[in-house]
Amino acid sequence: MPEGHTIHRLAARIQRLFVGQDWRVSSPQGPFTAGAARLNGRSPRRAEAWGKHLLVHLGAEIWHVHLGLYGSFGFRGDDTFVTADQLGQLRPVSRVREPAYDDTGWILPEAPQGAVRARIQVPHGWGDLRGPVKCRVLNSMQYETLVGRLGPDPLRQPTGEINPEMLMRFRNNLARRRSSIAAALMDQSVIAGVGNVYRAEALFVEGIAPDTPAAQLDPEQATTLWSTVTIQLRTGVREGVIRTLRPADPDHGLRGADLHRKWPAGGTGTEAARHHWVYRQQHTPCLRCGQTILMRQLQGRRLYWCPGCQTR
């Protein structure tokens, strides 16, 4: 499932490529036809992410998208469109090699492939949304209700800062939960944007046992957990992938020689591509302590952890 970093990148991309221009919105697959008609021909004013929710504002109406487990956006456009997508350098939007334009100067989009729930278009390119769990138009009150239910999103803190108010909300949310910390981190009303990968990796880095009751974390643990999740999510936004295992970090817990053996420079094997401490590493020895990493189901999702390192 896309985690918060993906949605924040997506919102930034829509902000760059669509906001401030008149756009055309349609629902080639059908179910969003009425909603698309409300958005069509207008000009989006702002795109934002709140946890895993994408919200595009058009005055009093807000387009709300939640990708769920399988949803995705695909973007295509001409050179102007690709150039405007500067932040997307790692995975730039797809370039149309020989674009054609209609009489009004708008690029002629290709026929939708597969089940496209919504297509958004501006003169130089378009985006296709497939497979979301939510794609609807909200009014201001519905928007307030939605975001009011969400916990603090670490990626909504000013860059490079920890917002004390948001941290306090996170700590209070944990203190009120009866569930384990592993369950609480996946609860979007406790903290918004964390998914299965960040849950596993942040708890590992902090050495917190997944079954620890959320309410039993002391203030210091909750504070460092918030900082770690913040750092991991910000790195995810910057890099476009979740890479929580950072061999270059001085505090990765491995000596240089071990490091070289496990991640040969420029290696192309699977070891070189390993990005996670515990996520999907079950049955393998922990890189810090050597104990076998475990996996089990928790509320329908896989939970990964190291019993040797995560003891607090």
Ligand SMILES: [Zn+2]
């Ligand atoms: Zn370990």
